[in-house]
Structure formats: C-alpha cells, structure tokens
Amino acid sequence: MGDFDTDAVLVSRALAGSDAAFSRLVERHQAAVRGFLRRLLGGGWAEADDVAQEAFLAGWASLRSLREPAGFRAWLCGIAWRKAQDRIRALRRGAARDSTWLETVETPPGVSQEDRLALAGAMADLSPDVRACVALCLADGWSHGEAALALGLPLGTVKSHVNRGRARLLNALGGSDDA
Amino acid sequence: MTPDRKLAALFAAEAPPARDLAFQAAVARRIAARRAWMTVGALVPWVIAATALLWGLSPVVAQLADSMAVALEPVAMVLVTALVAGLAARWLSRRFSAV
Numbered sequence: 469m470g471d472f473d474t475d476a477v478l479v480s481r482a483l484a485g486s487d488a489a490f491s492r493l494v495e496r497h498q499a500a501v502r503g504f505l506r507r508l509l510g511g512g513w514a515e516a517d518d519v520a521q522e523a524f525l526a527g528w529a530s531l532r533s534l535r536e537p538a539g540f541r542a543w544l545c546g547i548a549w550r551k552a553q554d555r556i557r558a559l560r561r562g563a564a565r566d567s568t569w570l571e572t573v574e575t576p577p578g579v580s581q582e583d584r585l586a587l588a589g590a591m592a593d594l595s596p597d598v599r600a601c602v603a604l605c606l607a608d609g610w611s612h613g614e615a616a617l618a619l620g621l622p623l624g625t626v627k628s629h630v631n632r633g634r635a636r637l638l639n640a641l642g643g644s645d646d647a
Numbered sequence: 648m649t650p651d652r653k654l655a656a657l658f659a660a661e662a663p664p665a666r667d668l669a670f671q672a673a674v675a676r677r678i679a680a681r682r683a684w685m686t687v688g689a690l691v692p693w694v695i696a697a698t699a700l701l702w703g704l705s706p707v708v709a710q711l712a713d714s715m716a717v718a719l720e721p722v723a724m725v726l727v728t729a730l731v732a733g734l735a736a737r738w739l740s741r742r743f744s745a746v
Contacts, residue, residue: 524674525681641650
C-alpha cells in the first residue's frame, strides 16, 4: 500500500474490509486528532489519547456514513470533538483543569514555565467551542471552513471564536488583547 | 520572544509525533476486539436457530440413532478393535526400534 494513496482510495479499501488501509488512515491522521484533543482537553495526554482511540474506533465502525471520503480528516475530528464534549461533560472539566502534568512536559526554548502555565490557564478559561476552534485553526493551521465542517459550527462563529480565543491567549502571554 | 511566537512554540510542543506505532497498535487492538465481539454477536442468532432446530428434531434424531445403532454396533466394534491394535502395534514398533 503506497504512501501516496489518497484518503478517498484508502477509505474505499477500508470499506471493502482492508484493515491495512484503515491502519494507514490512522497513521496519517493520528497526529492531527491527538494534537487537537490534547489542546482541547488539557490535563494529561493519556486521556486525550484514549479519546483519540475511541474516535478512531467509532470512525471505523461508522465508515459507511462518511459521505465525502476526501474529507476524512474533518469527519474524524468531528467524531473526536463529540467524544471530547462527552468527556468534558462527564469530568466537569473547564476552568478547573489539572495543570500539575505541565511540570513534567518539556518547555520549548525561549518560553518560560510561567508562560506555559499561563497558556494552560487561559485555554482552560475558554469555552469548549472556542478552545476547539483555537486548537484547530491556530495550533494546527486548519482553514476556518474546514474547522466549521468538523465542529458543526457556522463559519462566522468559527471566525469570531478564533479571533476571541487568540486575543485572550495572547493577553495571557503578555500581549495585547485587542486582536 | 513575542507573545505570538510563544503561542506558536507552546502549541508546537504539544504536537504528537508524526508516526506513533504504539498508538497505531492500540487502535488496531481495539478494532480487533470490536470485530471479535461483532462476530460473536452475529453468530448468536445462528446458534439459537441451530439449537431450536436440534431441539425440535430431537425425537426423530433419537429414533434414527436407535435404529442405526443395531446395524452399526458390530462395525464399530471391529473399527475400535482395529484402532486399538494399530495404536498398540505402532507403540510397540517405536518402543523396540529405539532399543
């Protein structure tokens, strides 16, 4: 199975029963899904990875409901988003997210531990919708349209969420909040 | 470092590796487990149907077995005797050829 097969080809093979094709899809998109969930859920990364595994499993089970195979990544992140919302509700997360795990994570050069904690706190203060938009568009570089498709939100809402979230994060890192 | 760059650096620090075999294996394991349960679930109706069918046919099968037993008993005895003799001969030949 070549590295250059498109998502649409891999999805059609997976629908025909190829586990190898689905495994290739997992390999290709795991970083995007896990990165999105890490930023969305905060806390330890093990929980985000667990939700990511659930999302891939749900994706495998409902692959036939995927209408546009080329949009596999957005569809899968939509599933991950719904799973994460369930998890957030179940754990009553939000502002009281555990930040002790941050002390074990390596801080990038030029950034202080205080900045890292400030960012984690600011992310936790954002509503889940805003956090999801920030995680996809600011951190992963998704277009607003693709994020709107994945999250099931209107395009204008995504744009305003991203702008508002960015302003608050920059403010927490010592910048201006008039973005 | 500007807040913008700090933000980008902190987001990048949270990015998972592009390839992670352990994660892929964990997903594959969950899919295999789900497939196994789905297979079991798909077999359950067939097992129930087969059990009901055998239960319904049990009087006929019992009668058939009784009538066949009379005819098959001598044949079965010969076959069992031949099998025991064959196994004994094989064991003896191995036992003495090893000496």
